[in-house]
Every structure is written in structure tokens, then in C-alpha cells.
Amino acid sequence: MSWWSDFSGFVRENEPMAKHTWLAMGGRSELYAEPPTVDDLARLVKAAGQAAVPIRILGGGSNILVRDEGVSGLVIHLTGEAFEQISITDQSVTAGAGAKLGHLVSQSTAAGLSGLETLVGIPGTVGGALRGNASAQGGDLGQCTQDATVMTDQGDIIKRPRSELVFSYGKSNLDELVILSGTFLLEPAAAEEISRRMQQIWIVKKKEQPMAHQSYARMFTDPRGMDAGELIDQAGLKGTRIGAAEISDRDANYMITDRGATSDDVLKLINLVRSRVLDRADIELELELEVW
Numbered sequence: 001m002s003w004w005s006d007f008s009g010f011v012r013e014n015e016p017m018a019k020h021t022w023l024a025m026g027g028r029s030e031l032y033a034e035p036p037t038v039d040d041l042a043r044l045v046k047a048a049g050q051a052a053v054p055i056r057i058l059g060g061g062s063n064i065l066v067r068d069e070g071v072s073g074l075v076i077h078l079t080g081e082a083f084e085q086i087s088i089t090d091q092s093v094t095a096g097a098g099a100k101l102g103h104l105v106s107q108s109t110a111a112g113l114s115g116l117e118t119l120v121g122i123p124g125t126v127g128g129a130l131r132g133n134a135s136a137q138g139g140d141l142g143q144c145t146q147d148a149t150v151m152t153d154q155g156d157i158i159k160r161p162r163s164e165l166v167f168s169y170g171k172s173n174l175d176e177l178v179i180l181s182g183t184f185l186l187e188p189a190a191a192e193e194i195s196r197r198m199q200q201i202w203i204v205k206k207k208e209q210p211m212a213h214q215s216y217a218r219m220f221t222d223p224r225g226m227d228a229g230e231l232i233d234q235a236g237l238k239g240t241r242i243g244a245a246e247i248s249d250r251d252a253n254y255m256i257t258d259r260g261a262t263s264d265d266v267l268k269l270i271n272l273v274r275s276r277v278l279d280r281a282d283i284e285l286e287l288e289l290e291v292w
């Protein structure tokens, strides 16, 4: 009997990760789970720990590139009702880690609460956004995060108060195995005013992003005080193509892919960009995309 036979209702083998990631490419995960409740999640985490099986948590898959050879160990996807609730009390909004960030933004706005509108259009979940402190146009999720509930790799649940949390560009110290939910303290404002601001932000985003393409992703974080897209452009790489992956000719920090693109194409393109920018500007670009 395998260590996961007790969980066979929601654990399966050889799951194609392309189904669950924004870039829709890459291999399979050895084991894949969608636990229906927090209790099931805790039992699974403990059992995997006892069996020494490595665990990865999947949110919306919008910042993950899965290698063509796939992922060993267990991928846990926080999806379904138990993880996607959003509730609003006065100025405080609590969202499950599996809720879409876009739903958190739109529900807060509709309730006349301001603070999250700069995050409009960022794909993925609240959990992924908390882990990487999603940010845009000078605003980030950390700014209004009041507390977060997490689960350790022992399956214990802990509430982390604001006073313990540290957020910086692309990072947070929410580094326990699982983020379960977050609470955000927002400011009251007129819903029409927030919507107007969101629309303006959305127009700017649409200009930058190559939305007509099959799929696209941002490759690198911006080095301090600089713009990764400009550095890539200055290295003459706009439009460079390897296999079915190409550097966007709008913002060069976006990579676009056509049907048939493989993770190998994308990784080769990333390596080419890194070495050209290093040669030309003496700057080592850091990946924003996480490679599994």
C-alpha cells in the first residue's frame, strides 16, 4: 500500500501540470492533490511529511514554469469552496488563499473599499499574491495585510499578526508551507471613484501586455531602480525567438508563447536574455517566474 492510499479520493498520480498553470506547458506531477477541507489538507501534509515526500503548493499557477520532465513529489492545489471564501466586515476583508486575487479586488471595490485597486489584472490567487507580495503601480498587497493564517509542515495552524509580517518587492516572510487566508484592512471610498481609478490602471496594463497571444508571462524582477524590460530592449532582444517562445515587442520583459512551445524553449530564451544583459549592462537579472 502506498503512503497516500487513505487519500485516494483526492490524490492522483501523473497529473498534467499544463492544465493548472498559466503558461500551460511542462510535464506531469508525480502526485497531485485537491484536498476538499482544511482538515484533509492537514492530514495529507502530516502523512506526506512522515513519508518524506516533498510538497509544493500551487495557487493559480501564474508565476510557475514547470519543466518538461515534470515535478517529483506532491503538488497540493488549494481549490474549491473551503479555500475560496471572501467575507467583508466593515473595512476588513478576509479571503481564502485559493480565492482569485481578481475576485478579492472586485468584491472590495463593489463594497466601496479602496486599497487593492492597483492590483487589478494580476492573475493568480490570494495565497500566491501574499507569498510573493504581488504589486503594481506603487501598490502592493502587503501594505493593507492585517494578518494571515498559515499551516506549518506539521499540519499546525497559526495566525500571523501584522506585527510579525515583513513584505518587500516580490517577497514576504510568509514562508510556512501553506498560506490559508489573509485579512486586509481597507479604506472606505466611493465605489465609482475606485472603479474609475481601476479602469485607468487597466488601460496602462493592456498597453504593456501582449494580451492577444496564446500565453505570456513576465520573466524577471526589476533590478533596483531599473526596468528589466528596458534592459532587455537595450540588449536588442525584442522579438527574439527560440522554438515557439518569443520576447514581446511591446514590453521586452514579457515572453510570449505560441502553440507547441515547450518549457525547454522558454528556459533557453531566459538563459539567452540573462547572458546578453549581463554582457551588455553587467547586470544579473533575477527570475520572477519560479521554475518547478
Ligand SMILES: Cc1cc2nc3c(=O)[nH]c(=O)nc-3n(C[C@H](O)[C@H](O)[C@H](O)COP(=O)(O)OP(=O)(O)OC[C@H]3O[C@@H](n4cnc5c(N)ncnc54)[C@H](O)[C@@H]3O)c2cc1C
Binding pocket: 022, 056, 057, 058, 059, 060, 061, 062, 063, 064, 078, 097, 098, 121, 122, 123, 124, 125, 126, 127, 128, 129, 130, 131, 132, 133, 134, 135, 136, 176, 177, 178, 179, 180, 209, 216, 217, 218, 290
Ligand atoms: C500576465 C501576467 C501579469 C502579471 N503581472 C503581475 C504584476 O503586475 N505584479 C505582480 O506582482 N505579479 C504579476 N504577475 C505574476 C503573478 O501573477 C503573481 O506572482 C501572482 O501573485 C502569483 O499567484 P498564483 O496564485 O498564480 O501563484 P502560483 O504561480 O501558483 O505560485 C507562486 C508561488 O507562490 C506559492 N504559493 C501559491 N499559493 C500558495 C499558498 N496558498 N500557500 C503557500 N504558497 C503558495 C507557490 O508555491 C509558488 O512558490 C503576472 C503574471 C502574469 C502571467
